[in-house]
Amino acid sequence: MGKAARLRRELAEGVRRRRPVRVVFTDVDYERGSRAHGKGVTPAPPEGWVIGRAGLVHAEWDGSELRFTGDELIEGIRPASAWIEALRPAQLVVGHGILTSDLRSAVMVTEVPDWLLARTVDTLALAHRFRGKQYPGGCNLSALATANLGESSKVRYPQWIRGLGDLGSPNRHDADPREDAVLVARLWQHMLTERALAWGTSARGALSGASGGSGPLDEQALAELTGRQCQVEAAQWRERFRFGRILHPTHVDANSFCLSRFHAAALPAPVQVRDVAERLKVGGEIPAEPVLTDEELLTACQYLGPLQHIEARERIAEGRKLTKLLRENLAWALWSITHRDWINEHWYWIRRGKQSVTAWHKVAEMNDEKGRICGRLGRLIA
Incomplete structure (x- = not known):
């Protein structure tokens, strides 16, 4: 056939x-x-x-x-x-x-x-x-x-x-x-x-x-x-x-x-966020290499609360300076992105804190450390 x-x-x-x-x-x-x-x-x-x-x-x-x-x-x-x-x-x-x-x-x-x-x-x-x-x-x-x-x-x-x-x-x-x-x-x-x-x-x-x-x-x-x-x-x-x-x-x-309105393709390069990252690099708080891309810089904005997130993207779109509060919160977000091991360990102890008093003590210690880190970051970008 x-x-x-x-x-x-x-x-x-x-x-x-x-x-x-x-x-x-x-x-x-x-x-x-x-x-x-x-x-x-x-x-x-x-x-x-x-x-x-x-x-x-x-x-x-x-x-x-x-x-x-x-x-x-x-x-x-x-x-x-x-x-x-x-x-x-x-x-x-x-x-x-x-x-x-x-x-x-x-x-x-x-x-x-x-x-x-x-x-x-x-x-x-x-x-x-x-x-x-x-x-x-x-x-x-x-x-x-x-x-x-x-x-x-x-x-x-x-x-x-x-x-x-x-x-x-x-x-x-x-x-x-x-x-x-x-x-x-x-x-x-x-x-x-x-x-x-x-x-x-x-x-x-x-x-x-x-x-x-x-x-x-x-x-x-x-x-x-x-x-x-x-x-x-x-x-x-x-x-x-x-x-x-x-x-x-x-x-x-x-x-x-x-x-x-402010998705990635609609925005210019986030130079304001990059400026925060550069200050943190100079201060030794985040690694100099590899260079953070625009994707990572815009990801830092997603860590902000909804209203601050909107404000940050509006300022990027209009080429305006970031407020001190935005710079401080973005600094912590950038630190988190570049220190994944510390962040993952923090969540590890939080997850186990429900069953362990020792774990909650560890969480408290890391929260104190987070406060010290945020203090250093704030001084660098003030």
């Missing part, structure tokens, strides 16, 4: 042979110190979160079966741009919240290319649109995994513990982001094979006695999941980002709206 005849027979039988699609499932962890936690503290929008590391799980999808082929952990210097570059070989990139938070953080310090948006699938954004409610309650990864897979391996960590106060969820660093990436992969495969999606109960719904729900996925959703059609939220991402609003019809966050 000739090739043409064999192809006609396969088409007649409804058999479609596809080359496997290279899929990367990804999850991002953030530096806890960059996010606002605690009672009465204004939450920082994703534009103000610092990417700490990212987990990637590589796989191939042949239309019916998902085969895992490898994984990697992106960490170290400039993790935002390193993460985006690591996604380049993928034909399809899948993440839970990748459009709604991860890329919003990354674009503030590095470029988010069009090719990435064209290949990206956000299961959170899709689940939120599918559910059709104002807020994406019951659509977090843990809730969806429980509702669709019957169990969740995702560990939830409290931010506030009675008697210990605000811990800033530092325990998240105990989890490998590749574990959540695998959970995203299992959820994605389930949605395709079952052609349906179930969601959990939101906190608001639980109070009212409401339960979760489920429904079949339409052809558009299935086409978006497999990359045959660009996801709506990805196609409109840049336009929505300009207004601080990725999910519809959620409310516009004022801080997010202000910050979105």
Whole structure:
């Protein structure tokens, strides 16, 4: 039988042979110190979160079966741009919240290319649109995994513990982001094979006695999941980002709206922040080599609170000097970026402080040391 005849027979039988699609499932962890936690503290929008590391799980999808082929952990210097570059070989990139938070953080310090948006699938954004409610309650990864897979391996960590106060969820660093990436992969495969999606109960719904729900996925959703059609939220991402609003019809966050005007590509070189870094180098507080890039200097701005973050970027955009308070806080951020071992040790003892009085003594000692360091930094940049 000739090739043409064999192809006609396969088409007649409804058999479609596809080359496997290279899929990367990804999850991002953030530096806890960059996010606002605690009672009465204004939450920082994703534009103000610092990417700490990212987990990637590589796989191939042949239309019916998902085969895992490898994984990697992106960490170290400039993790935002390193993460985006690591996604380049993928034909399809899948993440839970990748459009709604991860890329919003990354674009503030590095470029988010069009090719990435064209290949990206956000299961959170899709689940939120599918559910059709104002807020994406019951659509977090843990809730969806429980509702669709019957169990969740995702560990939830409290931010506030009675008697210990605000811990800033530092325990998240105990989890490998590749574990959540695998959970995203299992959820994605389930949605395709079952052609349906179930969601959990939101906190608001639980109070009212409401339960979760489920429904079949339409052809558009299935086409978006497999990359045959660009996801709506990805196609409109840049336009929505300009207004601080990725999910519809959620409310516009004022801080997010202000910050979105000052993403990395919209700013000149952050010479004011570089001046702070140079003073710290001269004083021997941060290493002279390697030279900090614009990405690292803008990352330092993400460590600031939302209002200071906005002010710092506004001053960079307008070429104005930084205030003394901004210089002091940026000095600590730059010191943190260049002294990761000390910062990681600090979080190590904070995590263990819940069970150990000795650990809390160590935290107190390091906090005293932090005060002395900040004093030195303040004198250098005054």
